[in-house]
Amino acid sequence: MRRQLRLLTALLGLLGLLYVAGPAPTALAADAWTAGPASSGGTRPDSEGRPYFYLQGAPGTVFEDKLSVTNPGREARTVSLRAEDAEGAWIALASVEVKVPARTRADVPFTVTVPAGAQPGDHPGAIVASAPDGREQRTAVQLRVSGPTLAALSVEDVQIGAGVIRYALVNRGNTTLAPHVAVHAEGLFGELLRRPPHPVSALAPGRRTEHAEPWTDTPALDRATARLTVTADGGVHEEATATATFVTWGPALGGGAVLLAVGAGPALWTVRRRRSAHDEG
Known part of the structure; x- marks a missing residue:
């Protein structure tokens, strides 16, 4: 009985020590440097911190702002910086490398120069901070002329x-x-697929992105027309369609559905695009 009591007392003491000490902090959390907009600046400051740089002005404007690199770790860190923008050289950094002492923050000034002949609209860019261990942080620069x-x-x-x-x-x-x-999607026998509007990745001016919509329950025997309707702010409304014929050849092909060409030529699809009245204007 006494032995059991001693074991129980030792176990309770160990649990008490674990409760007081708590889990040990990881080395990654202690050394996780960060990079982002300085606490103030830009044409749209935010008292709670800015997730990215937002700059807006007329052609010929020169913007000034700062990137903050924070090092909460116990050792100094060296971080390399580079600017990326669609125009090539609008963003100029005061330094391409910064050494941040332990538990310190360093602010790196930079400018964004908008040429006098710049086209109105959005010109996205970014400032990328990278460490020798390969870790990177990308801070977006949203510039609207x-x-x-x-x-x-x-x-x-x-x-x-x-x-x-x-x-x-x-x-x-x-x-x-x-x-x-x-x-x-509509077939000869009715509706085959209906997927409500859902967001896809944002698209910068002049950019092209490829997308795919899964359609796993395609018909075994039908002629189907799929219609895509795309909308966005600014009155954007575009549609495009594709048509294909599904045929099941039976056991010889394992019972799978086969796409046949619609119309002449070797293509497996036809596309009809209807422009919106917004663009025709």
Whole structure:
């Protein structure tokens, strides 16, 4: 009995020590340096901190701002910096490398120079901070040049494949778009697929992105037309369709559905695109 009591007392003491000490902090949390906008600056400051740089002004404007690199660790860290922007040389850093002492923050000034002949609209960029261990942090620079803006988008290369509908989006305007895509498919016997509008990745001016919509329950025997409807702020509304014929050949092909070409030629798909009244204007 006494032995059991001694064991119980020792166990309770050990648990008490663990409770008081708590879990040991990880080395990663102690040394996790960060990079981001300084606490103030830009044309849209935020008292709670800025997740990215936002700058807006007319052609010929020179913006000034700062990137903060914070090192909460016990040792000094050296971080390399580089600027990326679609125009090539609008962003200029005061330094391409910064050494941050332990438990210290370093602010690195930079400028964004907008040429006098710059086109109105969005010109996205970024400042990338990287350490010798390969870790990187990317801080977006959202620059909008004042002037007339145009929101325009096209839906291209719509294809119906095995279990998937593929398409491409191209930003034809000068503003960054956040598109939403709805998918609808009709067969000879009625509706086959209806997917409500859902967001896809943001699209900078002039950029093209490839996308895929899964369609796993394609029909065994039908002629299907898939319609994509894409909307975005600024009155963007675009549609495109693709048509394919599904045929099941039976046991010889394992019972799988096979896509047949519609119309002449070797292509497995046809596309019809209807431009919106917004773009035609």
